[in-house]
Amino acid sequence: MSNIENKSHNSPAIPGMTDEGEKLATEQVQDDTIRVEKKTVDTSRAGRPTSYKVEDFAELTGREEDWRFTPLKRLGGLHTDALTGQGVDISVSAPDSVSVETVNRDDSRIGSAGIPEDRVAANAWSSFSEATVITVGQEDELDQHIALQIQGTSMEPTAQHIVVETKPFSKAVVALRHAGSAVVSQNVEFKVGDSSSLTVVSVQEWNDDAIHASAQYAKLGRDARFKHINISLGGNLVRVTPSTKFSAPGAETEMYGLYFVDAGQHIESRLFVDHSVPNCKSRVTYKGALQGRNAHSVWVGDVLIGKDAEGTDTYELNRNLILEDGPRADSVPNLEIETGLIDGAGHASTTGQLDDEHLWYLQARGIPEAEARRLVVRGFLNEIIQQIHIPELEEKLMDALEEELALSNN
Amino acid sequence: MSTLEIKDLHVSVILDDENSKPILKGVNLTINSGEIHAIMGPNGSGKSTLASTIAGHPKYRVDSGEILLDGEDVTEMSVDERARAGLFLAMQYPVEIPGVTMSNFLRSAKTAIDGEAPSLRTWTKDVKEAMGELKIDPDFIARNVNEGFSGGEKKRHEILQLELLKPKFGILDETDSGLDVDALKIVSEGVNRAHQNNDMGVLLITHYTRILRYIKPEFVHVFVDGHMVDQGGPELADRLEEEGYVSYIGK
Numbered sequence: 001m002s003n004i005e006n007k008s009h010n011s012p013a014i015p016g017m018t019d020e021g022e023k024l025a026t027e028q029v030q031d032d033t034i035r036v037e038k039k040t041v042d043t044s045r046a047g048r049p050t051s052y053k054v055e056d057f058a059e060l061t062g063r064e065e066d067w068r069f070t071p072l073k074r075l076g077g078l079h080t081d082a083l084t085g086q087g088v089d090i091s092v093s094a095p096d097s098v099s100v101e102t103v104n105r106d107d108s109r110i111g112s113a114g115i116p117e118d119r120v121a122a123n124a125w126s127s128f129s130e131a132t133v134i135t136v137g138q139e140d141e142l143d144q145h146i147a148l149q150i151q152g153t154s155m156e157p158t159a160q161h162i163v164v165e166t167k168p169f170s171k172a173v174v175a176l177r178h179a180g181s182a183v184v185s186q187n188v189e190f191k192v193g194d195s196s197s198l199t200v201v202s203v204q205e206w207n208d209d210a211i212h213a214s215a216q217y218a219k220l221g222r223d224a225r226f227k228h229i230n231i232s233l234g235g236n237l238v239r240v241t242p243s244t245k246f247s248a249p250g251a252e253t254e255m256y257g258l259y260f261v262d263a264g265q266h267i268e269s270r271l272f273v274d275h276s277v278p279n280c281k282s283r284v285t286y287k288g289a290l291q292g293r294n295a296h297s298v299w300v301g302d303v304l305i306g307k308d309a310e311g312t313d314t315y316e317l318n319r320n321l322i323l324e325d326g327p328r329a330d331s332v333p334n335l336e337i338e339t340g341l342i343d344g345a346g347h348a349s350t351t352g353q354l355d356d357e358h359l360w361y362l363q364a365r366g367i368p369e370a371e372a373r374r375l376v377v378r379g380f381l382n383e384i385i386q387q388i389h390i391p392e393l394e395e396k397l398m399d400a401l402e403e404e405l406a407l408s409n410n
Numbered sequence: 411m412s413t414l415e416i417k418d419l420h421v422s423v424i425l426d427d428e429n430s431k432p433i434l435k436g437v438n439l440t441i442n443s444g445e446i447h448a449i450m451g452p453n454g455s456g457k458s459t460l461a462s463t464i465a466g467h468p469k470y471r472v473d474s475g476e477i478l479l480d481g482e483d484v485t486e487m488s489v490d491e492r493a494r495a496g497l498f499l500a501m502q503y504p505v506e507i508p509g510v511t512m513s514n515f516l517r518s519a520k521t522a523i524d525g526e527a528p529s530l531r532t533w534t535k536d537v538k539e540a541m542g543e544l545k546i547d548p549d550f551i552a553r554n555v556n557e558g559f560s561g562g563e564k565k566r567h568e569i570l571q572l573e574l575l576k577p578k579f580g581i582l583d584e585t586d587s588g589l590d591v592d593a594l595k596i597v598s599e600g601v602n603r604a605h606q607n608n609d610m611g612v613l614l615i616t617h618y619t620r621i622l623r624y625i626k627p628e629f630v631h632v633f634v635d636g637h638m639v640d641q642g643g644p645e646l647a648d649r650l651e652e653e654g655y656v657s658y659i660g661k
């Protein structure tokens with residue numbers, strides 16, 4: 001295991017936020033504190049049960065490893081009720097060459113990239129009646145993105161299923177935008193064909209009452225490129241679980257995330273990168289800002305490097321910025337390594353407050369404190385927005401962030 | 411014509427919630443627009459403390475005395491108010507700010523200081539020109555504030571800001587340290603330009619006499635153990651060059 005590099009003590013993006021932040025975190029465990037845990041491997045991610053059927057999963061108690069941070073009471077029945085509602089509308093706009101279909105649940109393409117790993121996802125899988133299937137043909141390099149608008153219309157518990165496939169040597173960008181009010185559990189499958197490239201932007205800008213669980217599965221073919229950008233801003237409880245599975249060597253995944261959590265919101269991101277084949281690369285970068293009482297973020301990053309995954313190169317990072325007293329940020333990086341023959345593996349997790357020296361420098365140049373704070377937070381989150389490369393969406397999100405920042409009483 | 415007056419200033423550095431340590435022990439100094447004053451003193455004598463206190467760093471507490479800018483007590487003002495009132499500190503250790511580009515930062519600062527956004531066309535031209543004169547690579551405008559800059563690059567960017575923001579008084583805290591001769595000349599020329607073009611008063615804080623070959627002070631103050639122990643004209647700097655601070659220490 002000599003060439004495993006633990007980069008946990010890398011230089012921080014915000015000075016003073018690394019080691020001290022972590023220490024601070026584990027030492028004070030009270031209500032409005034910052035918690036960072038480094039789990040030693042006890043419950044291996046490899047052994048987690050998978051099934052398409054809800055009955056194969058035990059009823060949730062809240063003590064399960066993957067539910068221990070989630071307030072089940074606020075799940076709106078997604079884990080207990082039949083998800084037979086029609087609470088979301090989906091509309092797709094795509095270039096002409098793209099195939100967009102609505103299919104029955106027995107369509108052969110369903111299940112080609114994912115299988116649920118928890119009860120809420122399996123509940124949706126057991127319940128949905130129709131799925132949206134989007135296919136980008138072989139060698140088709142799209143110059144316009146595919147836009148999916150998912151609009152919540154009622155609070156009946158609802159299941160949704162979406163499949164996106166990029167055939168070999170194709171290139172596509174897909175934006176999923178969630179808005180309105182809904183109680184929805186969703187399975188979204190991305191089958192990324194050999195040597196194809198898929199970028200997915202999933203934006204959760206729900207109303208304040210929405211409850212959303214989203215299992216997003218990517219299965220990558222040989223030499224495929226996948227980029228996933230997960231942006232959670234609005235909603236009462238939003239739990240997104242993006243995963244990447246490599247099915248053949250030479251593929252790369254980049255998974256980015258941004259969350260801005262306000263008073264009373266629960267925003268959870270659980271990542272899983274499954275390196276089971278050789279010579280694949282993964283990068284995970286999630287950043288969050290929190291403000292207000294009982295704002296709660298959860299970030300869990302599971303990376304599993306199997307015994308055959310020689311030449312793996314992986315790094316995952318989560319940074320949280322607490323803007324005022326009251327929020328709680330849980331951050332759990334978890335790296336399991338079963339082979340020593342890898343190129344690199346590391347993780348870093350920091351949770352801290354705005355750096356006084358940054359504010360001092362900006363104020364010393366005449367910039368008022370409130371604006372200085374906004375500049376620094378915007379800068380902190382901008383790294384993720386810049387990954388999108390859809391100008392009108394970037395602009396909308398920057399505006400949404402400005403609104404969030406205007407809310408803070410700083 | 412503006413005046414910066416420091417009267418019997420006593421300052422402590424705040425160490426933690428309970429402890430502080432007195433550093434400045436009665437500093438007196440008056441600078442008028444267009445004057446250049448050098449403050450010279452050994453390491454640890456409190457020069458940076460004086461500079462940071464004038465600019466309002468929260469780590470330093472004024473125990474007694476006054477800092478007056480045209481008769482107004484700046485110790486009552488916030489850090490940004492002082493900057494907008496016309497004080498500028500070129501820092502000994504400029505701060506790196508991730509995610510905030512130089513271009514965004516400079517425009518925000520200029521807008522804050524002037525009270526209105528600069529006209530885009532003249533601003534772009536001014537920035538380009540000032541960067542050119544300071545031999546700053548144009549690419550730096552897109553980089554994050556001070557992030558990954560070398561020591562010399564950081565100092566040049568401090569002077570870039572000094573030239574663009576046009577303060578009434580520039581306080582330069584060891585701007586010369588860590589610069590090679592070429593960079594020292596470039597930076598000094600920048601200070602001299604700001605001095606001439608804007609009738610800026612200069613408080614040049616330094617440990618070495620080297621920079622005084624390029625920036626010519628009319629007044630030289632010797633600073634030891636938290637206060638001025640001697641003052642004179644440029645000839646005093648020459649004497650310090652030869653004799654060092656030995657004769658002042660322990661007095």
Ligand SMILES: Nc1ncnc2c1ncn2[C@@H]1O[C@H](COP(=O)(O)OP(=O)(O)O)[C@@H](O)[C@H]1O
Nearest residue numbers: 423425433452453454455456457458459460469
């Ligand atoms: N943050 C601090 N914590 C502890 N001591 C400090 C701090 N800042 C300054 N000091 C002390 O104050 C004195 C003056 O420091 P400084 O103003 O930096 O001097 P100079 O700039 O002349 O080298 C020194 O003895 C230094 O150790």
Ligand SMILES: [Mg+2]
Nearest residue numbers: 457458502584
């Ligand atoms: Mg100093």
